[in-house]
Structure formats: structure tokens, C-alpha cells
Amino acid sequence: MSSSEIQSDSEDLIQGQKDFDFYADLLNPAEKLRKRIQQSTQNQITKLVKSAKKNEKQQKKTKQIIQKIKNEDLQENNQPQYDSKIFATNTDFQQLKLNKSLIKACHEQGYKYPTQIQAQIIPLVLAGKDVLASSCTGSGKTAAFLLPLMQRFGNTKSQKYSKALIVMPTRELALQCYEMFQKLNQFSNSTAALVIGAVPIQQQEAELRRYPDIIIATPGRIVDLMKNSFSIDLSSIEVLVLDEADRLMEMGFEAEIKEILQQTPRDRQTVLVSATLKATVKQLSLLALHKPVKVSVDYVDGLAYDSDDEKDREATLLALLQKKFTEKTIIFVRTKHDCHRLQILLGLKDLSCCELHGNLTQQQRIQAYEDFKEGKYQYLLATDLAARGLDIANVKAVINYEIPYETSRYIHRVGRTARIGNQGVSVTICLKREVSQFKQMIKESKQKLFKLNFNPESINEIKQELKQLESKIKKIIKEEVFEKEIHQTEILAQRAQNLIQHRVEIMRKPKKEWIQSAQQKKLRNQIQEEDD
Structure with missing residues (x-):
């Protein structure tokens, strides 16, 4: 290779290097800009993280201060907040031998002391005694029987039967009892099923097949399920609670209550709670209770x-x-x-x-x-x-x-x-x-x-x-009235259409046992009295 050719190749290499450097210089600004944006973004993220941590610490500190103030207020106002007529201020929930989870739930609801009725009933239910309790409404009697039931049955493992049945006269009362259970159960693992009318029966059957610890029910629906479903068996019930017993008798549920008593074990524990002790309630207590401990708490103020x-x-x-x-x-x-x-x-x-x-x-x-x-x-x-x-x-x-x-x-x-x-x-x-x-x-x-x-x-x-x-x-x-009549007509028309459309399926369903209405029971009793 001649010297002129070598010189020409060297010049080409030098020129190529210059061209590369030129394109590199063109790319460098974009690369520098990308890196600058990346660095800026990273810095912003770091600042945000630091700010968030700082805010979190401040919020935590603020919450602690607020809680401290609340605790101080509670300590200052403890004495006037609790009426000795209502609350057993010489007793606390720990003395009643409730577990920490239930005590914590009570405190969350604002109850530092048990009420008089709670202080008397809770130990008796925990001890397995039959109880005949008379107390005015608003005295805390729902929690008085819920707390010991949750204490006794809340820590059991897998089971094949429910252990407690609470019977209440109306859907509203049963719903309130269930809501109270949920509040008291927020730190525990008890289970409960609500069994009332106006709720799909298939849904309730599914819940009962899971064997909840506690069943909260109205008498009509529970007897309906006993007679027409395999999802419930009361032969293993350990505790039966009859709440608002005077109201149960007034509403004509005597036959249903007797049916429930027959289906539950004879050696069960029974708690009967009533605002008044009328003759009908006393007769029911003789039938349902065995050597009961009597509890009575009364206090009411009014204006006219x-x-x-x-x-x-x-x-x-x-x-x-x-x-x-x-x-x-x-x-x-x-x-x-x-x-x-x-x-x-x-x-x-x-x-x-x-x-x-x-x-x-x-x-x-x-x-x-x-x-x-x-x-x-x-x-x-x-x-x-x-x-x-x-x-x-x-x-x-x-x-x-x-x-x-x-x-x-x-x-x-x-x-x-x-x-x-x-x-x-x-x-x-x-x-x-x-x-x-x-x-x-x-x-x-x-x-x-x-x-x-x-x-x-x-x-x-x-x-x-x-x-x-x-x-x-x-x-x-x-x-x-006019709108209601139109609505009723529409419902009847829809019902007739469904009967025609689903006639075959309806005819195949087995007939349910007849449950008498309150009016039918009243008529039956009148006929019996006339015969006597």
C-alpha cells in the first residue's frame, strides 16, 4: 500500500471521528435533559415521601393529644355522668369476669360501669342459673344476657349445633338485639344469625346451616323453620332467652313459646326477661324455669x-x-x-x-x-x-x-x-x-x-x-288512598300473571304446615272458653 493511500485512509478515519463527535454533540442535550428531568422527579418524590412521613407523625401526635384531652374530660366528668340509680358504680365489668375483648367493646360503646340489671344478671347467666328478671326498658337488659352468652360460647371451635336461642316478640326488637350483638362482638369471634319475617327464608336457612353460636329470632319464623325446614335443630340448645315475655304473651305467641320449650332440652338454662310480671308471665315462668333466681330493678322519672x-x-x-x-x-x-x-x-x-x-x-x-x-x-x-x-x-x-x-x-x-x-x-x-x-x-x-x-x-x-x-x-x-288502591291493583295483576306463568312449579311445592294468625288464635280461644 502506497503512502498516499495510507494518508487518504487516515484522513477518512479522522473525518469519521469528527462526524461521530458531531452527532454525539447533537444527542447529548437530549440525554442531559432526560437525566435532569429524572433527577428532578426523584427529588420531588423524595420530598413528598419525607413530607408524608412528617404529616403522618404530626397526625399521630395530634390524635394522641386529642385522645389525651378526651381521657382527661372523661376522668373529670366520670362522677356526674353515671347515675347510681342506673349504674352499679361499685362494680366494673372486670369484676363480672368478662373477657378483655368484651370489656373493650363495652368501653367503646361508652359503658364504663355495668347497669344494675347487668351487674345482677351477668354472673347468674355465667353460672348457668335460670333467671326471672323484671326491669324497666332502657336499663341495659339486652346486653345483660348477650354479654355472658358471648363469653361462654364465643371461643368454641367448629361445632355442629347452635348453643343459644333468643326469642323476641317483634322484628324491630330482634333487629336491635342483633345490632347490639354486632357492636359487642367487634373484638370477639362469636357468631349470630337473625331469623325474622320479611327476610328470604332460603337466606336464613343457609345461615343456620353454618351453626351460629346464637340465634336471635321472632317466634313465628322460628316455629315455621322448625316445622318446614331441616336447617334448624333446637335439641342441642343450651340457653334459651325469652325477652319481653309480657309482650310475647300479649301478642298471642303462647302456643309458639310452648312449641319452642318442647323442642329444646329439659335441662337447658332459661332466662326470662319482662318489664312487668303479669299473671301470664308468672304462668310462663312456672312452665319454662327451674328454680329461678329472681331479679328486679325499677327506676323511672316523668312529666305530664x-x-x-x-x-x-x-x-x-x-x-x-x-x-x-x-x-x-x-x-x-x-x-x-x-x-x-x-x-x-x-x-x-x-x-x-x-x-x-x-x-x-x-x-x-x-x-x-x-x-x-x-x-x-x-x-x-x-x-x-x-x-x-x-x-x-x-x-x-x-x-x-x-x-x-x-x-x-x-x-x-x-x-x-x-x-x-x-x-x-x-x-x-x-x-x-x-x-x-x-x-x-x-x-x-x-x-x-x-x-x-x-x-x-x-x-x-x-x-x-x-x-x-x-x-x-x-x-x-x-x-x-287513591294511589294505594292503584298500587294494590297492580300487585294483584302481577300476582295473577305469576300464578299463570309458574303454575306447574307452584303446584309441585309441598304444602307448609298451617300456622295460626293472632286473630285465629283469639277466635280459637273464645270457642274453647264457650265449650268449657
């Missing part, structure tokens, strides 16, 4: 007001709501018709209210209960359907639109306020001719009685307003 004229009731109620009771109040009335009429009236007066009575569907009743409980409404209008066991916190007052038929109903109604030691007031609107009757009722219930006075002019002004609203109320009721 009398009115001059039947026409003054609505005006007096409005005066009470507008001037005296503007927060969370339950108003009890005798009839479903009056309950709904008052709901329309209060709505026209822009008073936030909901209603709870037998003309509503189960879903509507549960919704009304939940809405009032959560504070969506100021007032709850209810018939005696809701008077038993309705557990709503911080109810400021109970107003009886009329005098209840009997003292026991009055006690159950006013028990909706001043629950678990809180303060509350009950007001009864009564006519002059009813005053002596009401005073006797107060005497029997051992309550204090005060008279509430209003300016007659203010009542008369409200009466004039009501006269102007009467035509609107009647119009609304008429429209509702």
Missing part, C-alpha cells in the same frame, strides 16, 4: 301535662314541638290513622318527622327507624308497635299524644328516653276527665308528676292555623 278539650290535642302537640321540644323526640299515638295524620300535619308545618306503624312495610319501618336513629329527622311518630325495646340513643323526650290504655304500656313508652342513665323527659297530653286516671297510672309506675302550663292565647292561635290546614290534610289523605 293536661289539656282542656279533645280538639286541643293537635294544637297542644304543636305548641310543645315548636316551643319546648325541638330535638330528637318520639311521639306515641294510639292508632295508625292518627299517626299518619300527624305526620302530614307536621310536614305541612315544616317539622322534620317520620312515622312508624303497622301500615308500613317491614322495609319502610326499618328505614324510618334507621333515619330517626341517624338524626335525619327531629321527630318519630309511632304506635305501640314501636314502644317495646326501641333502642335509640340521646332521645330527649317522649310525648304521649293520648293516655296509654294501661300502666305497663306507659312504662314501656317513657322508657324510650333517659336510656342507660341519660336524662330525658316524658310528657302526656290528657283531658280534664282523664286526670284522675292518669294520676293513678303515675302512682302505679312510681313516677314524679309535674304540670306544664301554656298561654291559652298561643293554643288558640295554633288552632286557627290548623283550621286553615284541614282542607290540605284531607286532600293529601284522599290522594294517598
